Amino acid sequence: MDFATLIGFIAGVAIFLWAMISGSGGDVGGFWDTPSFVMVIGGGIATTLLSVKMNRFLGLMGICKNALFNKNRPADEMIKQFVKLADISRREGVLALQNQVAGIENKFVANALQLVIDGTDPEIVKQTMEYELMAIDARHAEGKQVLDLLGKYAPAYGMIGTLIGLVIMLQNMDDPKKIGPGMAVALLTTMYGAVMANMVCLPLADKLNNTHSSEMLNLTIAQAGIAGLQAGENPRMLESKLMVFLSPGARAAGAAGAKAA
Amino acid sequence: MDFATLIGFIAGVAIFLWAMISGSGGDVGGFWDTPSFVMVIGGGIATTLLSVKMNRFLGLMGICKNALFNKNRPADEMIKQFVKLADISRREGVLALQNQVAGIENKFVANALQLVIDGTDPEIVKQTMEYELMAIDARHAEGKQVLDLLGKYAPAYGMIGTLIGLVIMLQNMDDPKKIGPGMAVALLTTMYGAVMANMVCLPLADKLNNTHSSEMLNLTIAQAGIAGLQAGENPRMLESKLMVFLSPGARAAGAAGAKAA
């Protein structure tokens, strides 16, 4: 789990609440208007529901959990795993890798490794991995899209709500004293939409995007590793080839760790 | 049919109406102005008509129906179909597939399968499928574009309408009592444009885009399946190759289903 996500989320909300409390002298009641809240959140959810399939929308909680509790392994673990597999394959033959498959957490790697053990043609292994990458890419995009849509339609309903509020206010300008409070309420939907988008949906979508990029880099390493395994490459050769995916700093640390191991 | 789309659409409109009713104390007459409505909807339609061919515009209803009643098959059905076809091809020869062609709902698959049965060169089958994918992609983009254009020009007319209203109001500021209502009417076109775009056109365009992506993934599976069929791949091999398009969860379910079948 990455604490930065949680800390960032809590700190963002805390700063927002503190700004409202300190600005209004503690009288935060004026920032709450139930119809405005229902309009923005409900409207944003309804329109997102219009755009995506039901089961994808219901996966939103899982998506947020993924964004908050990212189990993505660092790239150097992936490299170490392949060096170990290449060592075993070299010493005991490719069939000895069968015992390792069950222990591999990453489904993509386990699946491709099984194909290698089954003696599948390298070209087919490569094609299969590419198909799986394409499908993973599509699934990740689907997950992120729910947040993108919420972050797009919640502010849209916020703007529509503000227009409704302004029209009502402008049609009832007899009592100048009501203008201020009327406009304040009208602005609340815009504020709720901006908060929903910029403090929740878009940052979580950015987070998912980052997690996705890291995982894609990991799977590119896995592709290179599987190809090396199948070509029977020397474990040291394979390691130095995969090491280029790490930053020079991480490379030195990884090399040190490999020696220690 | 996907109920989420309909539920989302109805809920979005209901929330919008409720916000107007609750905000104005039931007096929603102030939100209706026929010239403003004609300006935004008529102008948006006219400009969309300017940009697309007539027959494409007339297909708008069909497009919306497609968006609302999506008949896209889940990916695992496509995979099961190819496993079944590979089974038949293996046991009874490729010509036995002729009996299956008529029962295949997806025109793309039926067309490509016919080519395989006719003994067409694999390279030509592949090229033909790519051409068809290109044409399908272009047709889907055309359909989505009508909604995109409506979602772009309705708010543009909304903005122009508001400018017209503001100019009229500003030129007749002798009676301060008329300023409020005049500006309220001026804002209505902006509101209509925002509603048209954000509650109808853009979500439907997003929906079409999602349906398109799912179908494209399905057709990629079909391409891989046709190639496998033509290469005379083992049905079990083909299945495990196509299974990588599913999420690990769906894969397990699919495997269970396949065993049960």
Added chain:
Amino acid sequence: MDFATLIGFIAGVAIFLWAMISGSGGDVGGFWDTPSFVMVIGGGIATTLLSVKMNRFLGLMGICKNALFNKNRPADEMIKQFVKLADISRREGVLALQNQVAGIENKFVANALQLVIDGTDPEIVKQTMEYELMAIDARHAEGKQVLDLLGKYAPAYGMIGTLIGLVIMLQNMDDPKKIGPGMAVALLTTMYGAVMANMVCLPLADKLNNTHSSEMLNLTIAQAGIAGLQAGENPRMLESKLMVFLSPGARAAGAAGAKAA
């Protein structure tokens, strides 16, 4: 010619005029301000002139005519033409196609066909067609760009004009009665810019883009057709290969037409 474009254009302008007339009670004089009009249209044209070569700008009328009177042939005509050519080539030999070249309206097809008749190497024919497609693509982009630039700089001058008007108005606020009319005039440039962009330039650019996409699809069919001709493909084979570019509906209609012919 496609009437939708003309109808859309006229309807859009009519709705706009009607909104001004009905809103102002017939007193539309307040919507006209010559300096504002010169500023937006003149400034937009001047800046577009800055950005493109003179001869391209002078081609603007031709571009608009193209957008309004689109002579693009439907894809099924292109397919029929190639089936006919393949028939002739099969029966009478490739040299017999020489009589057909003059009758082919599409320069791209005529040019490529001449190369085939001259016995040019297929690889060179393919390369030449790709070069020509690249050049056509560039010319179309140039045509569309003039409209894009006008649609970008007319609103920019509109905004600058409004700022000029606001500064003048704000510096002369002694007489409150002049504030309204002053601001009304200031808003006119913004309105002119929005009208110029959203009712004329951007829809015409969208239209050109659609025409371009249709033509590009047609030329892709032509590329496939020329390749088939040169490979001496069976006319029926070629037809079924090119038919995939049509929608299933158009395909059935085309097949019926072919049988009738």
Added chain:
Amino acid sequence: MDFATLIGFIAGVAIFLWAMISGSGGDVGGFWDTPSFVMVIGGGIATTLLSVKMNRFLGLMGICKNALFNKNRPADEMIKQFVKLADISRREGVLALQNQVAGIENKFVANALQLVIDGTDPEIVKQTMEYELMAIDARHAEGKQVLDLLGKYAPAYGMIGTLIGLVIMLQNMDDPKKIGPGMAVALLTTMYGAVMANMVCLPLADKLNNTHSSEMLNLTIAQAGIAGLQAGENPRMLESKLMVFLSPGARAAGAAGAKAA
């Protein structure tokens, strides 16, 4: 030199000045505020300087000169040149081209031609031309970027300046008579930024982009021409191959010119 650029620039500025003069009744002093001007121009330049290397920024004048005095040759000259070179190469051998190299103004063509004369392997000539195209592309992008950045940060400083002016004005609202002029001054920075971006930087960047596209098309012709020269293609063949880069109209004119020559 392309006069349209200069005419467009002068006309744009003239229209802008005329709008200010006619709008204010000749009293244009109110449109000038030295601190506002320094803020927008100075701030825009400073931030652009932050983003690019010093020597690239200092090249700005040269870039603007390039944009205004475009020496790009028309595509048909490039084609004629290659037909002439192919003629010489055919009649007198490839070594006879050595006398031509010095007379070729375009460095890209001269460089590639020298490689051909030196008998360099065609694959290496092709690769070298691709590397040079990549480098030319990168240099052009760098030149355009300085204008893009100025066109992005000048309006940003304009907005910040307006915010500063608004804050000052709002904190000193005791004398209502000062509100108007205060706000007028506040708006000037926004106006300066919009003028800087939309009348100078962005149009010049668009112009550079167009020049770049034309030159890239020319260099693509050169690539095709060099490949044809090296393959010893017949000059007439090469001409008809390169002619596809021209529009049908220019092609006819070019053919007529070639016959006349």
Added chain:
Amino acid sequence: MDFATLIGFIAGVAIFLWAMISGSGGDVGGFWDTPSFVMVIGGGIATTLLSVKMNRFLGLMGICKNALFNKNRPADEMIKQFVKLADISRREGVLALQNQVAGIENKFVANALQLVIDGTDPEIVKQTMEYELMAIDARHAEGKQVLDLLGKYAPAYGMIGTLIGLVIMLQNMDDPKKIGPGMAVALLTTMYGAVMANMVCLPLADKLNNTHSSEMLNLTIAQAGIAGLQAGENPRMLESKLMVFLSPGARAAGAAGAKAA
């Protein structure tokens, strides 16, 4: 180090401060509001933290240092280095390059050169360099993204802060004298956000992007150089091949320098 970056940054801040001082008559206290500052900076940082991994955020200082003190070597040094290496390789054999590896500062070049010396297959060297480029590209994008996110969420919090301030002000309009100062404070968060984004984050991100582009061009030269070295190309040939990456001006200077050396 590139002084332009530092000069640009200091000049931008100085112009901004001067505009506030000269505008307010030296009374700049009104531009400072601690809660507003905490809201924008704290909120921007918190939301960025939500979106990226902790260790990447902590690298922000290093990223800014990189942006300000860019150690990127000019392209002609890279070319000279490869000419020198090719000279040594030609005269003393490829193994003699081993003494050079330690002296090469650029890790990418040193790593690839080691592979060449080890006699690795050219295809594998090429693949390894591509993997490393992909990883470098991803790392650079990660660095830039922290600044992009700060430049996106700081203004978002600025807008939310202004909405909070407006709501408070509108709810307390009893005393008209408080309206001005209330709105002034409300605008401060928008101003802080705009300053944070346009004077700090986005220009630094642009700078990083430029540094990245230069380095990528350098590494493309290195790829071409390594390939030439491994193919045992003549040093003069290699030089003329790599020279195409330089502008014609730099090429002449480089050639002169090479002769002098």
